[in-house]
Amino acid sequence: MTKRLFAPALLSAALVGLPLVADAQDQLIRILTSFKIDSMDPDSEGFWMQEFGVAELLMEFQPDGSIAPWLAKSLTQVDDLTWVIALNEGVTFHNGRALDAAAVMEVIDYRRANSSGVQGVVPEATVFEATGPLEITVRSAAPLPELPNILAHESYFLIYDLPTVTAAGGDWETLEGAGIYTGPYEVEDLNDEQLVATRNDDYWRGAPAMPGVTVGFVGDINARALAIQNDEADIALYPQVSAKPVYDATPNVNLALGPISAGGFVGYMNTAEGPLTDVAVRQAVMKAQNYAEIAGAVFRGATAEAVGLYTETFPWAVANYEFDAAEAASLLDAAGWTLEGDTRMKDGEPLSLTLVIYPQQPDLVPLSNAMQAYLRDIGVASDIVSVDSVNDALKAGSLDWDIALLSNGTATVGAVQGFLARYVLTGGDRNYASYSNAEIDALAEELNATADTGRRYEILAEIQRILVEDDPYVFNLTMHRERALASDAWSTYVPGVAWRHIGWQTRPDALK
Numbered sequence: 396m397t398k399r400l401f402a403p404a405l406l407s408a409a410l411v412g413l414p415l416v417a418d419a420q421d422q423l424i425r426i427l428t429s430f431k432i433d434s435m436d437p438d439s440e441g442f443w444m445q446e447f448g449v450a451e452l453l454m455e456f457q458p459d460g461s462i463a464p465w466l467a468k469s470l471t472q473v474d475d476l477t478w479v480i481a482l483n484e485g486v487t488f489h490n491g492r493a494l495d496a497a498a499v500m501e502v503i504d505y506r507r508a509n510s511s512g513v514q515g516v517v518p519e520a521t522v523f524e525a526t527g528p529l530e531i532t533v534r535s536a537a538p539l540p541e542l543p544n545i546l547a548h549e550s551y552f553l554i555y556d557l558p559t560v561t562a563a564g565g566d567w568e569t570l571e572g573a574g575i576y577t578g579p580y581e582v583e584d585l586n587d588e589q590l591v592a593t594r595n596d597d598y599w600r601g602a603p604a605m606p607g608v609t610v611g612f613v614g615d616i617n618a619r620a621l622a623i624q625n626d627e628a629d630i631a632l633y634p635q636v637s638a639k640p641v642y643d644a645t646p647n648v649n650l651a652l653g654p655i656s657a658g659g660f661v662g663y664m665n666t667a668e669g670p671l672t673d674v675a676v677r678q679a680v681m682k683a684q685n686y687a688e689i690a691g692a693v694f695r696g697a698t699a700e701a702v703g704l705y706t707e708t709f710p711w712a713v714a715n716y717e718f719d720a721a722e723a724a725s726l727l728d729a730a731g732w733t734l735e736g737d738t739r740m741k742d743g744e745p746l747s748l749t750l751v752i753y754p755q756q757p758d759l760v761p762l763s764n765a766m767q768a769y770l771r772d773i774g775v776a777s778d779i780v781s782v783d784s785v786n787d788a789l790k791a792g793s794l795d796w797d798i799a800l801l802s803n804g805t806a807t808v809g810a811v812q813g814f815l816a817r818y819v820l821t822g823g824d825r826n827y828a829s830y831s832n833a834e835i836d837a838l839a840e841e842l843n844a845t846a847d848t849g850r851r852y853e854i855l856a857e858i859q860r861i862l863v864e865d866d867p868y869v870f871n872l873t874m875h876r877e878r879a880l881a882s883d884a885w886s887t888y889v890p891g892v893a894w895r896h897i898g899w900q901t902r903p904d905a906l907k
Contacts, residue, residue, distance in 0.1 A: 422903075423605065423606055423607045423608055423609050424605050424607070424608040424609070424629055424630070424897055424901065425609050425627070425628045425630070426447065426608060426609065426610045426611070426630045426631070426896065427610075427611045427612075427613045427619045427622055427631040427632065428611070428612060428613070428631075428632045428633065429612075429614050429616065429619070429632065429755045430443075430612070430755055431612040432585060432590055432610070432612070434567040434585070435570035435575075435582070436567050437560055437570075437575065438506075438509070441553045441555060442549040442550050442553060443590075444553070444576055444578070444582075445549050445553060445894075445895065446549070446895060446896050447580070447590065447592065447608055447896060448578050448580040448603070448898060448899065449578045449582055449592050450553055450555065450576040450578050451465055451466050451554060451576070451577050452547055452549065452552065452553060453465060453466045453467040453470075453480060453482075453499070453546040453552060453554065454470060454543050454544075455895075456544075456547045456809065456893040458653075458892050460657075460709065461809075462543040462544060462546075462809065464483075466483060466486060467480050467481060467482055467483070467546070468481045468482060468484075469481045470542070475538045476535050476536070476537070477532065477533065477534050478533040479526075479530060479531070479532050480499075480530065480531040480546075481529060481530055482495065482499065482529040482530070482531075483529075485599055486577055486599040487577070487597060488555075488574055488575060488577055489574030489576060489581040489595055490574030490575065491574070492556055494577055495528055495529055496525035496526075496527060496529055496530055496531050498554075498556065498557075499531060499554060500523060500524075500525050500531065501557040501558070502552060502553075502554055502555060502557050503531075504523070505557055506552055507523075511824050512551060512817065512824075513551050513552070515813060515817060515823075515824075516541065516551065516810070516812050516816060517539070517545065517551075518536065518537065518539070520535065520536040520537075521533065521535040521539060522534045522535075537843065537844035538844060538846035540845070540846050541811070541812055544809050544810030545810060545813070547808045547809075547810075547893070548810060548813065549893070550813075551813075554576075554577060555576055556573075556576075559573055559575050560575055570582075571584055571585055572584075578595065578598070579595055579598045579600070579603035580594060580595060580603060580607055580608050581595045583607075587612070589609050589610055590608075590610040591607065591608075592607055592608050592610075593607035594606050601899070603899045603900075604899065604900050604901060604902040604906065605901070605902060611628065613631075614754065614755070616633070616634065616757045619631035619633075619634075619880065620634065620642070620648060620880055623647065623648050623880045623882050624646065624647050625647075626647065626884075628882070629882050629884065629885045629888075630651075630880065630881050630882075630885060630896070630897075631880040631881075632879050632896065633755065633756065633757070633879075634650060634878055634879060634880045635761075636694050636695070636697035636698060636758055636876075636878055637693055637695060637697075637761040637762075639694075640695065642880065647882050647883050648880055648882070649880065649885075650878065650879075651878065651879045651880065651881045651885075651886075651889060651890055652697060652876045652878050653876060653877030653889050653890035653891065653892065654877060655706050655708060655876055656706070656804065656874060657705075657706060657708075657709075657804045657805070657806045657808065657809065657892075658804025658805060658807060658874075659699075659706075659804075659805075659871045659872065659873050659874040660698075660756075660758070660800055660801070660802055660871070660872045660875070661801050661802070661803055661805065661869060662680075662766075662798050662799070662800055662870050662871075663798065663799045663801065663818070663868065663869050664680065664797065664828065664867065664868055665796055665797050665798070665799075665828045666828045666829075666868055667828045669748075669797050670747075670748065670797065671797050673730055674866060675726045675730035676727065676730060676732070676746070678723075678864075679724075679726040679727050679730075679775075680748075680775075680798070680867075681716065681870050682717060682718065682719045682720070682722050683723040683772065683773050683775075684716075684718060684769055684870075684872060685765075685769060686716055686872070687718065688765075689762065689765055689872055690874075693761050693762060693765045693873075694758070694761075697876060697878060698874060698875055698876055699873070699874040699875075699876060700873065700874070701870075701871035701872055701873050702714040703715050703859060703863075703871070704859050704862060704869070704870070704871060705805055705811075705855075705859070706806070706874050709809065711811075711852040711856065712859075713855075715863045715864075716863070716870070720772055720773055723773045724774070727739055727746070727774070727775075732774075737771070737774060738776055739773075739774040739775055745776055746775050746776065747776040747777060747778070748770065748775060748776070748777045748778075748797040748798060749777070749778050749780055749794075749795060749796050749797045750763045750766060750767070750777055750778070750779045750780070750797070750798050750800060751779075751780050751781075751782060751785060751789070751798070751799045752779060752800050753781060753783065753784070753785040754781055759800050759802075762800065762872060763779045763800060764779075766798075766800075766872070780796070785799060786825065789827040790827060799827065800872070803818075805869075805871070807893070808893050811842075811855060812839070812842065812843060815835075815842075815858070816839070818869060819835060819839075819868065820839055821833075830869075832866050832868075835858055835861055835866075838854050838857055838858050839858070842854045842855070877889075877890035877891065877892060879896070884903045885903050885904060886904060887904050887907065
């Protein structure tokens, strides 16, 4: 008898517009995700496109942490201040326009002028210049050691046909079928329910493995899992990994796990107002978390234990997190938060924290529940608030919050400077608590201009020490493994790194 372990009503193929089961070689790759792609605007929504085989980058992050050429044929460091990008021959956009140095320079110049994220990682004095039909030379006033990582990051220099985008004048629907990207699959339609992309027969690497891909937008994780179980989808992203025993017991549902990610579930503490303005309370919060139990019991081994700000696969990572509830209690005692019954009190007020989560990441529910239990053990009360768009709510200042839980990377594609610039440094566009530490700011400035590997590791180690011992603000709760749900027909599917869910050779088991 088939078990029905998921509560929502049956998610029919007709409901989400997915094709019914067909022979493997004729079937589109059917993916479900919790995040909706809102438009064809490449600046605000384009990063999704490299994830689903539509768009590409100059460089490509690898599972082992290295960076390899992609649209670039090679990236050569001539000296500390000079790099040369050589582009592959014969690459075209879907609309037939050649991808040459001039086309790439259009995007680079535009993004440098208009993207605060790019401006945060590429100094203004850096010069990008087309020095040949398929060659771009990069010259910087100071070393730019993370250039390979920057070129491999989906949020910085995603490559698209800028003149066609400009001609659309903000009418993003006209870009459906306009062929502005270079990947193995070309967008045919984007609507409120799904993205549909079909095979690019002129793809520069060769024939893509499948006829196309659909990406359905289904917010409910149970509905996504049920669609996998009922053969209405092949791959469902953002599964609730804490539900691994349920998936293991469900026919036709497989929890596919990939390598340890460069990111995890991250806690950001409000250092601007509330009880976490006290360094000792922030230190106690970090000491109270049982990181090994979170990975092993809460997430059933489907995540990795957080031992520091960076995953241990990176050579600069420092393992300086420690679970010590007794020490956490001592820190609160010394800070004047005395235990009265089960609750810490000071000046007649209880110590209570508000944890903020968002529904697109269902694993934040058991994680925040575990955090509540750990905080309760040291006498700290807490509430959990869920908001639909956590970044928007935090940026708008419309929330009373103490700890915001987000899923993001502290060293996405192996680059550390972008995360520091946006989330940690004074004035960062996602530094929601207005955290400011002059020592970290100075260290990050030195890091940006330092090419020597040994010194870079020393700088990063000192930043990690400050963020634990002296002035805590951001910390990992657990480290992701790349993960997805897959049907039996896709049971050997391995989730890609850097959110690259499918590539030009991705195919079901029957075709391998």
